[in-house]
Amino acid sequence: VTDIKNKHALVGIVMGSASDGEIMSVAKKMLDDFGIPVEMRILSAHRTPDEVTQWASRARESGIKVIIAAAGLAAHLAGVTSAHTILPVIGVPMEGGPLKGLDALLSTVQMPKGTPVATVAIGNPGAINAALLALRILGLGDAELQNKLEDYQRQIAEEVLKSDKELQAKIG
Amino acid sequence: VTDIKNKHALVGIVMGSASDGEIMSVAKKMLDDFGIPVEMRILSAHRTPDEVTQWASRARESGIKVIIAAAGLAAHLAGVTSAHTILPVIGVPMEGGPLKGLDALLSTVQMPKGTPVATVAIGNPGAINAALLALRILGLGDAELQNKLEDYQRQIAEEVLKSDKELQAKIG
């Protein structure tokens, strides 16, 4: 039986292929930076369907609160995961293939009624926003985390304002 | 456990929702007309994932040779079915929803390597061609069925030629 490896994990990241690892490690890093323990797995909805089912079914009892599922092409991973849990599932469409992730986006977001998937943008911005969305959800029960999220929001604002300042200096 | 109902069935038609029944009954009717026993089921990849898994896993041992899976929107049914069997699985993207089946088409056809789905056209022509494709597959081991398929091919040709004749009469 495919069990949860990290018994402290609050967020489970599952991806359909090792090739998704580079992009999804950005999501993991953001969760690490916020001090959230993560379970990160490679499990395929099509090649290891039973393992996906087991892992998704056990996530809640193991203490996971939010699942992030990333897949490309006909991306079924997030939907299948959502079908086996009542945890919130975030879907990240991967960019791979000639259609550049449009297929993965529609396969992830156009879920029929009854089985929700919280879909974010294709590829890198989606991976980052999936982590942020998980943090916002976890923040509902964690005031300290909410403070950190407010800090983060201030910080990305300041980065924009700093870019603006540099531009003004350059323009003169 | 979700078992095969029709123990004589050679083709299993599974669809994600009762609303797909009208279009998919056209596929069943064509198989009936060719004398092929059919198992027709409503099972949803998202609402009844375990039943889909059980049904797909048992199809082969029950004698089913070809599976036709029809679903709309983020259509995962054919892919999930294919992941649980080594039978050929034909996917029919349904037309429902604002994107008119483009989402179902991409969700069905853009399968990653390892788990094939034989995809046909969106909606009605797809349902008919799914039945014909199943018949062509079954025909490989059934010379009489191949004769019927040749008759069918002649017959649809004759219908075209009859339309043409009527047009000539009307123009001429």
Added chain:
Amino acid sequence: VTDIKNKHALVGIVMGSASDGEIMSVAKKMLDDFGIPVEMRILSAHRTPDEVTQWASRARESGIKVIIAAAGLAAHLAGVTSAHTILPVIGVPMEGGPLKGLDALLSTVQMPKGTPVATVAIGNPGAINAALLALRILGLGDAELQNKLEDYQRQIAEEVLKSDKELQAKIG
């Protein structure tokens, strides 16, 4: 100042136009059925930008946990709302206009990094799944709600199985 009207609300539904009311009332009804108090508002990101800002900025302190934002065409409402809060924001792309909601989908889901929007399907299935997603999030801190969600998941499975049973009776 635009304030929260329902001081008990746990979910805030905001939509860009009165014409979105019919579809979004389905989301409200589902939340009502699960006993979740809802704040439902019509506020436009383009016609009443200050009111959206105020409402989104005050949602958290008023006790709202999850925001659902629905808009069509160049749908900015969910993104703008997300920019003014650290609550999870769910975006529902509306179907209106000649592009059938494809514009609203891309405007809602393709958020740049830093400001997440949990996007669901275009139109009606999206409205229902937005409510379910909010319930799953709220369920993380509410065991009774999680039980209800498990009941719901069983119930929609049973509806599928009942449809299947009726089909067998009809065929058989």
Added chain:
Amino acid sequence: VTDIKNKHALVGIVMGSASDGEIMSVAKKMLDDFGIPVEMRILSAHRTPDEVTQWASRARESGIKVIIAAAGLAAHLAGVTSAHTILPVIGVPMEGGPLKGLDALLSTVQMPKGTPVATVAIGNPGAINAALLALRILGLGDAELQNKLEDYQRQIAEEVLKSDKELQAKIG
């Protein structure tokens, strides 16, 4: 007259251009690995229409059971082939050109009723899945082949699980 070259072939692969050879050789290799004799041909629906017609018309009597047809742009090869046989025809849309195979996909999959084409994904995953689909079809009459397909399915699952293990080692 264009005849079948490999009189033992069970699968015929036909492609519209020499430039499709690299991708389609992956399909041939998979069939070779499963011990299935293959006829592989370059024949164009537009530049050598008579040869395509002859080859497709003779495939069945020569012992071919399944045809795989690969073409790009306005990809008519699979449809034309299907029109001249009652064998199952699998269409692989090639990725070439500015539209990245979306044109080939729609030209292959949107077949009108009466002439089925079993369409797989654009490009490389499609080529692999075309071979697997052919193997699943051939497996219906070949128990040993079905065993091999089960082995293959286990093997690709194990590859995923191995990737997952490596990831755990790296993270852990």
Added chain:
Amino acid sequence: VTDIKNKHALVGIVMGSASDGEIMSVAKKMLDDFGIPVEMRILSAHRTPDEVTQWASRARESGIKVIIAAAGLAAHLAGVTSAHTILPVIGVPMEGGPLKGLDALLSTVQMPKGTPVATVAIGNPGAINAALLALRILGLGDAELQNKLEDYQRQIAEEVLKSDKELQAKIG
């Protein structure tokens, strides 16, 4: 053998299905109005491939100068026709099906090098412009026809100016 019915025809209109007749009769009517004899046929690239081949191959020797081919979905008719002749072939993508003719457009216009199809707009404006394009081609060898085309161009200009005049009367 499928032969040319109208031995005086200068333009051959071929369509894939009787259901295309209503739209394509607009093209025929325009050619009639210009006094050009027309051969109009229903022949399907998929259901009657041999008849299409014969008809297209014989068109030139029978005196036909231009071929107009109309089909929907995976529209191969114009391409197949062009492969069997060196006459100019005009392709009209039909609007039928859920993708509204986008599939027929790409299947008709994205022809690989070597086999040209002169593609016009989807549906009704395409049917009219196909006739006009045929007339412009025939006009190269027929000064009187060119005069008529100049008259036509003046006439459609006058219709616009008349609409404009009526608008001014209404506004003013």
Added chain:
Amino acid sequence: VTDIKNKHALVGIVMGSASDGEIMSVAKKMLDDFGIPVEMRILSAHRTPDEVTQWASRARESGIKVIIAAAGLAAHLAGVTSAHTILPVIGVPMEGGPLKGLDALLSTVQMPKGTPVATVAIGNPGAINAALLALRILGLGDAELQNKLEDYQRQIAEEVLKSDKELQAKIG
């Protein structure tokens, strides 16, 4: 409070990210060449929503006549800016991301009624045309500027004619 830096500016260029700077500097350069003072800022609709609001709200009283707003992905910047001013706002969809700016285009152009955005092409030609559009608007109250625009129009015509001449020399 985010104020206007260049008190003489007639055109304000705002962009959502420093990475848009290279393309948008082409727009600034054209305005510089026509002698129009420019305020150029980096402000993000999602990361610095309040600053965008303040800047847009103050633009008119500071003397700015036209605003150019450039953003990628779910590009809300132009719409949000337009909601806070009655100045004409020109939106430039940026090309970034896997969908190549189609998302930014639809997010910018498909504005609901009441809040206009003058949208130009994706990326570089859009940046240049945004500057030209601003110049045409400013030219309505500046006869000298109109003369310069006529010169510009003559000059780009001459460049085409010069290319043509070079081609003739090369062919000739």
Added chain:
Amino acid sequence: VTDIKNKHALVGIVMGSASDGEIMSVAKKMLDDFGIPVEMRILSAHRTPDEVTQWASRARESGIKVIIAAAGLAAHLAGVTSAHTILPVIGVPMEGGPLKGLDALLSTVQMPKGTPVATVAIGNPGAINAALLALRILGLGDAELQNKLEDYQRQIAEEVLKSDKELQAKIG
């Protein structure tokens, strides 16, 4: 020579066909309501190219400040108009035809560098926003008009707030 009919007009609305009249009369009505004299014309870029050229070339000297051009399908009217003037030209893509205005949108907005077209949304919201954009441009030289635009912006905000109030009363 096609001349300007309304010698007082500040805005010229030109449309490619009488069938665009219903939608574009909404734009005219808004300009009427703001007291702006309008020249409204039916002139086709393809059927009356010379008249379009003349009208566009004379618009400025006749006192027109802004041109609104509406067309469907391969919509060239706005681009052609812009090529013959240095006035700001607003393009409204019409919804007609099977592609629902996506063709008109791309034909209008994707202008190459040198010839700007200020494109608005497809169909009705685009017609209204074209009028508002023209008013914003005219407002730059007309303080009273700017006051009216501020009133308008307040009024559409109030309409939203009124809808919201009615919703609250109904929810209660």
Added chain:
Amino acid sequence: VTDIKNKHALVGIVMGSASDGEIMSVAKKMLDDFGIPVEMRILSAHRTPDEVTQWASRARESGIKVIIAAAGLAAHLAGVTSAHTILPVIGVPMEGGPLKGLDALLSTVQMPKGTPVATVAIGNPGAINAALLALRILGLGDAELQNKLEDYQRQIAEEVLKSDKELQAKIG
């Protein structure tokens, strides 16, 4: 006045920008190879509208029989050319820009009724097929040219068969 440079030209190739020269020279080369004199010009529908009008208007009286017009983005060149002549006009959509020629394709092919453009594929195959289409049209009045076209058709068939032979040798 922009006149025809090559008084012997039977085909006029016009393109919107010098950057289209490389692709369109392939079309010219094919026409050269068939011995057809060509007029090749760079003229822009937007930057030199009057020159396009003059050139198109004079093409027929100068002896040109067929016009090929190539442009990218919002490609109006073929449509504008067709509006000023009764010669057959072939449109080649160029691939440039982020939308990869989909914009140019729709801007060229979706012509409203009355002004036909014979559209070919995006980019290189389109350029070659435009030349072939012109040759087929010219062949209607030139038996020797028709012979050459038959030779060409045989030759491209032989190239395919040669590729096939080489593949057989390689496979063994």
